[in-house]
Amino acid sequence: MRRVSDPAVFTGQARVRAGILVTGTEVLTGIIPDRNGPWLSERLRDLGVDAATIQIVGDRPADLRQALGQMAAAGLDLIVTSGGLGPTADDLTAEIVGAFCGREMVLDEALEERIAKIIEHNLHRWPDADREAMRTANRKQAVIPRGATILEPHGTAPGLIVPPADGHDGPTVVVLPGPPRELQPMWEDVLSAREFRRAIADATPFRREIVRLFGLPEAEIAATLRAAAAAGLHLEALEITTCLRRGELEISTRFEPASQSDYDALVAFVAERHPRRLFSQDGSTIDEQVAQLLLQGGETIAVAESCTGGLLAARLTDRPGSSAYMLGGAVVYSNQAKSDLAGVDPKVIETHGAVSVEVARALAEGVRQRFGSSLGVGITGVAGPGGGSAEKPVGLVCFSVAHGRSGDGSTTRTLTRVRELPGQRADVRERSTTVAMHLVRRILSGECD
Amino acid sequence: MRRVSDPAVFTGQARVRAGILVTGTEVLTGIIPDRNGPWLSERLRDLGVDAATIQIVGDRPADLRQALGQMAAAGLDLIVTSGGLGPTADDLTAEIVGAFCGREMVLDEALEERIAKIIEHNLHRWPDADREAMRTANRKQAVIPRGATILEPHGTAPGLIVPPADGHDGPTVVVLPGPPRELQPMWEDVLSAREFRRAIADATPFRREIVRLFGLPEAEIAATLRAAAAAGLHLEALEITTCLRRGELEISTRFEPASQSDYDALVAFVAERHPRRLFSQDGSTIDEQVAQLLLQGGETIAVAESCTGGLLAARLTDRPGSSAYMLGGAVVYSNQAKSDLAGVDPKVIETHGAVSVEVARALAEGVRQRFGSSLGVGITGVAGPGGGSAEKPVGLVCFSVAHGRSGDGSTTRTLTRVRELPGQRADVRERSTTVAMHLVRRILSGECD
Numbered sequence: 001m002r003r004v005s006d007p008a009v010f011t012g013q014a015r016v017r018a019g020i021l022v023t024g025t026e027v028l029t030g031i032i033p034d035r036n037g038p039w040l041s042e043r044l045r046d047l048g049v050d051a052a053t054i055q056i057v058g059d060r061p062a063d064l065r066q067a068l069g070q071m072a073a074a075g076l077d078l079i080v081t082s083g084g085l086g087p088t089a090d091d092l093t094a095e096i097v098g099a100f101c102g103r104e105m106v107l108d109e110a111l112e113e114r115i116a117k118i119i120e121h122n123l124h125r126w127p128d129a130d131r132e133a134m135r136t137a138n139r140k141q142a143v144i145p146r147g148a149t150i151l152e153p154h155g156t157a158p159g160l161i162v163p164p165a166d167g168h169d170g171p172t173v174v175v176l177p178g179p180p181r182e183l184q185p186m187w188e189d190v191l192s193a194r195e196f197r198r199a200i201a202d203a204t205p206f207r208r209e210i211v212r213l214f215g216l217p218e219a220e221i222a223a224t225l226r227a228a229a230a231a232g233l234h235l236e237a238l239e240i241t242t243c244l245r246r247g248e249l250e251i252s253t254r255f256e257p258a259s260q261s262d263y264d265a266l267v268a269f270v271a272e273r274h275p276r277r278l279f280s281q282d283g284s285t286i287d288e289q290v291a292q293l294l295l296q297g298g299e300t301i302a303v304a305e306s307c308t309g310g311l312l313a314a315r316l317t318d319r320p321g322s323s324a325y326m327l328g329g330a331v332v333y334s335n336q337a338k339s340d341l342a343g344v345d346p347k348v349i350e351t352h353g354a355v356s357v358e359v360a361r362a363l364a365e366g367v368r369q370r371f372g373s374s375l376g377v378g379i380t381g382v383a384g385p386g387g388g389s390a391e392k393p394v395g396l397v398c399f400s401v402a403h404g405r406s407g408d409g410s411t412t413r414t415l416t417r418v419r420e421l422p423g424q425r426a427d428v429r430e431r432s433t434t435v436a437m438h439l440v441r442r443i444l445s446g447e448c449d
Numbered sequence: 450m451r452r453v454s455d456p457a458v459f460t461g462q463a464r465v466r467a468g469i470l471v472t473g474t475e476v477l478t479g480i481i482p483d484r485n486g487p488w489l490s491e492r493l494r495d496l497g498v499d500a501a502t503i504q505i506v507g508d509r510p511a512d513l514r515q516a517l518g519q520m521a522a523a524g525l526d527l528i529v530t531s532g533g534l535g536p537t538a539d540d541l542t543a544e545i546v547g548a549f550c551g552r553e554m555v556l557d558e559a560l561e562e563r564i565a566k567i568i569e570h571n572l573h574r575w576p577d578a579d580r581e582a583m584r585t586a587n588r589k590q591a592v593i594p595r596g597a598t599i600l601e602p603h604g605t606a607p608g609l610i611v612p613p614a615d616g617h618d619g620p621t622v623v624v625l626p627g628p629p630r631e632l633q634p635m636w637e638d639v640l641s642a643r644e645f646r647r648a649i650a651d652a653t654p655f656r657r658e659i660v661r662l663f664g665l666p667e668a669e670i671a672a673t674l675r676a677a678a679a680a681g682l683h684l685e686a687l688e689i690t691t692c693l694r695r696g697e698l699e700i701s702t703r704f705e706p707a708s709q710s711d712y713d714a715l716v717a718f719v720a721e722r723h724p725r726r727l728f729s730q731d732g733s734t735i736d737e738q739v740a741q742l743l744l745q746g747g748e749t750i751a752v753a754e755s756c757t758g759g760l761l762a763a764r765l766t767d768r769p770g771s772s773a774y775m776l777g778g779a780v781v782y783s784n785q786a787k788s789d790l791a792g793v794d795p796k797v798i799e800t801h802g803a804v805s806v807e808v809a810r811a812l813a814e815g816v817r818q819r820f821g822s823s824l825g826v827g828i829t830g831v832a833g834p835g836g837g838s839a840e841k842p843v844g845l846v847c848f849s850v851a852h853g854r855s856g857d858g859s860t861t862r863t864l865t866r867v868r869e870l871p872g873q874r875a876d877v878r879e880r881s882t883t884v885a886m887h888l889v890r891r892i893l894s895g896e897c898d
Contacts, residue, residue: 028500030487031690031701037505038479045478052512054477054505056486063501070519219583222537243475252480303780309766310759313780317758320834320874322782329780330790331752331762337777337820341790371786385769422571424630425769 016049016078016203019071019171023083023093024178025058035180036082043187044080045254048203052076059084061092068100072170078199079171083178085157087137094160097175098145102168105143111150111158112142118156149196151189155182161195172199206254211267212280213249214438218242221249221270228269234262247421247431248286279441286437287319293444294325294375300406301440302371303329304342304363306354306380307397312433327371332363342366342378353392355380357416360398365411374406375443377436381421383428395421397432401439415443465498465527465652468520468620472532472542473627474507484629485531492636493529494703497652501525508539517549521619527648528620532627534606536586543609546622547594551614554592560599560607561591567605598645600638604631610644621648655688655703660716661729662698663887670698670719677718683711696870696880697735728890735886736768742893743774743824749855750889751820752778753791753812755803755829756846761882776820781812791815791827802841804829806865809847814860823855824892826885830870832877844870846881850888864888 020040027034037054044051052074057063064084071079084093098105115138141157144150151159160175174190176183190196213221221242229235237259243250251270255263271278279286294301303312313329316322330341335354338344343366344359352358360378368376381397388394398418402411417439421431469489476483486503493500501523506512513533520528533542547554564587590606593599600608609624623639625632639645662670670691678684686708692699700719704712720727728735743750752761762778765771779790784803787793792815793808801807809827817825830846837843847867851860866888870880 026690027487028490028503029494030491031692033482033487038476038482041477042479051477052506053516056503057501066523067502074515219586223582241475241478241480243480245481302786305759308763309771309775310754310762310778310780313759314757314763314878317780317782318875322758326758326782328782328786328790329759331759331766331778331780333766333772333775333777334820337751340819341777341779370789371783426767427630429763 016200017052017076018044018049018078018080019074019076020044020051020054021064021067021071021079021081022054022056023059023064023081024056027083028056028058036176036178036183039180039184040080040082040187044078045206046208047191047200048205049078049200059092061096064093064096065100068097068173072100076171077202078174080174080176082176082183085141085159085175085177087134087140087156091140093175094144097160097162097173098148101145101162101170101173102165103145103147103162106146107139107143108150109142111144112139115139115141115153115156115158118153149193151176151186151193153177153182154185155179157182159183159186159190161190161193163195163199172196204256207257207260207263208252208254209263209267210250210252210280210283211270211278212285213251213270213274213277214247214279214286214434216249216274216277218244218249221251224270224273227273228266231269233265233269234259235266237262238266240266247434276447279438286434286441287315290316290437290440290444291319291322291325293441297374297444298406299375299444300325300327300371300373301375301377302327302367302373303377303436304338304367304379305329305331305377306333306338306363307383308379308381308429308432308436309333311429312377312379312436315433315437327373330367330370338363338380341370343370355382355392355396355398357398357400357418360400361402361414361416364400364402364414368402368404368411372407374404375440376402376411377440378402379432379436381428381432383425383432385425393420395423395428397421397428397435399432399436399439401436401443403443413443415439465649466501466525467493467498467527467529468523468525469493469500469503470513470516470520470528470530471503471505472508472513472530473505476532476627477505477507485625485627485632488629488633489529489531489636493527495655495657496640496649497654498527498649508533508541510541510545513542513545514549517546517622521549525620526651527623529623529625531625531632534590534608534624534626536583536589536605540589542624543593546609546611546624547597550594550611550619550622551617552594552596552611555595556588556592557599558591560593561588564588564590564602564605564607567602571605598642600625600635600642602626602631603634604628606631608632608635608639610639610642612644612648621645653705656706656709656712657701657703658712658716659699659701659729659732660719660727661734662700662719662723662726663696663728663735663883665698665723665726670700673719673722676722677715680718682714682718683708684715686711687715689715696883725896728887735883735890736764739765739886739889739893740768740771740774742890746893747855748824748893749774749776749820749822750824750826751776751816751822752826752885753787753816753828754778754780754826755782755787755812756832757828757830757878757881757885758782760878761826761828761885764882764886776822779816779819787812787829790819792819804831804841804845804847806847806849806867809849810851810863810865813849813851813863817851817853817860821856823853824889825851825860826889827851828881828885830877830881832874832881834874842869844872844877846870846877846884848881848885848888850885850892852892862892864892 041051149161157177239254332338344362363378364376378400384394400416490500598610606626688703781787793811812827813825827849833843849865
């Protein structure tokens with residue numbers, strides 16, 4: 001995946017730049033994944049604030065101090081921290097940020113009272129807890145930099161907005177708790193805080209739009225974008241990123257509201273060059289589109305899978321409410337199962353081999369009959385790493401989708417495909433489900449083959 | 450999940466400190482999650498190298514340069530980068546690292562030749578591609594800092610180990626590609642490279658061992674560890690982390706080789722307190738254990754899934770060679786399918802409801818007969834968010850495993866379970882597959898119920 005537009009050329013530069021500082025030894029050591037950094041980055045960018053960096057450090061005070069200092073030295077306007085606001089001795093973020101902003105630490109007695117009430121409320125779940133020790137530990141959470149804006153706790157830890165003290169140069173620091181379930185609701189309070197709005201006053205909010213294509217190599221979309229620039233489109237006003245995801249190509253574009261017409265022109269250009277490849281202009285995913293097509297048309301679906309071994313069925317049942325259209329599936333790993341469960345004539349397997357368009361087609365038609373569904377999907381292929389041959393290499397997968405009326409055995413239309421998919425066993429299996437989803441979309445949307 | 454031992458008390462301190470620098474605007478902006486930072490952090494710690502920070506920056510050359518400079522200024526001994534090695538103009542990591550290490554960029558013609566071969570091999574999938582343009586773009590990937598160690602590509606991008614040039618002070622930089630499927634296999638080559646071993650020569654490698662338990666709350670293992678400390682075990686020599694993963698409890702312990710006996714004593718203590726819960730002492734996963742038990746016993750398996758919708762079949766076919774024991778499965782979302790494909794008597798469904806131990810048992814026995822396998826698994830439950838009731842709430846799942854001789858319809862032993870699983874739809878579905886795997890293990894290992 002790659003940034004397509006040249007960042008040096010892109011004219012919509014955010015005028016406010018932020019650093020995100022995630023603290024926590026468990027995050028740094030990979031024991032738990034960081035969910036706050038990317039989440040905050042997206043929220044900031046929606047506001048027109050560019051996250052210049054996400055930095056993760058452990059619970060060492062020296063590392064935290066150093067990271068703050070380096071972000072200030074890099075000229076960032078805003079720093080958002082997560083973590084280190086708990087009641088224990090190694091939760092030091094508030095104190096370190098206070099010193100960094102030139103503010104002394106003071107006990108806020110009203111805040112202490114509010115935290116005490118929260119703790120009292122929680123204590124009934126822990127009847128054996130030492131109440132006095134807990135109150136003492138939590139008093140620490142009410143000691144804050146003088147003059148900081150308090151963000152009310154969603155657990156027991158309050159957040160803080162700490163502007164630089166008078167005569168102190170440097171960024172405003174937003175201090176948030178580590179658990180995402182506390183941090184995320186607190187973000188609403190950040191947005192409405194005057195000190196925060198003041199810190200990002202120079203930012204222009206961006207729009208972000210996504211289009212998705214299927215069946216196009218990444219190199220070709222790069223060529224299309226070059227052609228768009230050559231045709232005089234104003235790509236310099238757009239920040240375009242392309243990304244291969246689950247076998248699809250995603251074009252994500254960020255732009256200032258004034259550049260909406262430039263974006264629209266780009267989408268029209270892409271749509272004209274790749275009409276059959278562009279399947280989503282409104283951000284919808286293939287899974288959403290297939291679900292909607294099935295629901296709208298009153299269709300039902302059943303699948304017979306060999307190499308994907310249940311992944312397509314799992315994907316189709318991933319969404320709540322999928323029982324409205326998903327009748328079920330057969331995982332037919334053995335040849336015997338292909339015949340017994342999906343009604344594939346053993347002679348077809350003998351003649352063409354288990355991995356063949358003929359068997360894929362027989363699976364699709366057979367499973368459709370078996371379940372009485374309007375759609376049947378058949379997948380058979382070589383997921384690897386073993387089992388490949390010169391004629392049928394690892395990655396070769398055959399697909400078929402059969403369509404007819406529910407409860408009526410006769411199939412009125414069938415699409416088949418053979419694809420050679422790249423990657424490891426897990427990649428081949430996952431991409432196969434994507435190919436199948438697109439075949440289902442194609443047959444339901446009436447696009448001819 | 451939580452760190453159990455106090456990092457300030459833990460005596461095994463790493464003497465080599467590293468920075469991890471993840472590049473990519475898509476990662477910085479939260480479009481794709483960073484999987485490399487935590488992965489590299491864990492690998493480094495296994496080598497006794499402490500990751501002091503993980504920093505994510507976009508594709509702006511200035512930000513990348515600044516991050517490298519700051520890591521050097523912080524006195525880090527080693528920097529590992531990921532991303533920015535692709536063929537396009539904004540893939541600039543190699544060039545920036547070269548300048549940072551005081552080395553000029555040179556074209557390595559032998560490397561260019563090797564990359565050309567890889568591309569040639571891939572081109573048959575894109576017959577329409579502009580070959581000359583692709584080769585030109587990929588020549589860029591063969592331009593490397595003079596004197597750098599080349600790590601052979603696992604995609605088309607080679608990695609690099611770049612020590613500081615003579616007379617240049619600073620850390621050695623390991624430059625790796627962004628896609629995890631390219632980065633992870635390349636790590637093996639990093640480990641064996643002389644320049645890398647030289648850079649981390651002062652580190653004391655840790656051992657890391659994992660034991661796994663199933664069916665134990667996290668709070669209870671914390672109590673066990675307190676009891677172990679009270680019993681005089683030397684936990685201060687062990688860095689112990691507990692983690693709930695896919696419904697299992699993982700205890701991961703890191704220690705210097707000299708503390709092996711302390712670790713062994715801990716495992717013996719846990720095994721004595723939780724004999725039925727501790728299922729893995731050698732790092733093996735439940736998936737590995739089930740695969741081995743199936744293979745060793747010459748067993749075959751088939752599954753009938755309702756709420757998991759194919760996930761268990763997908764999990765059982767995830768491993769190469771699984772066709773030796775996995776015959777297939779039936780995804781029986783509708784009641785009709787439960788009867789048609791898994792032979793469940795409609796009266797059983799009518800009497801007990803689709804989510805019931807009786808139906809789970811009928812599914813297990815029915816699918817076993819249908820496929821002629823020695824083992825049959827049945828799962829039926831309420832994955833949510835809808836469909837729950839006071840009697841059968843969201844998260845309630847019924848399991849059954851039936852065992853007998855292959856090809857012989859009569860079941861000789863059946864295990865059934867009812868569990869109320871926490872979390873969202875996706876959690877309930879995934880944890881259900883874990884419960885089922887453990888039931889299969891239990892019946893095959895002859896552990897009584």
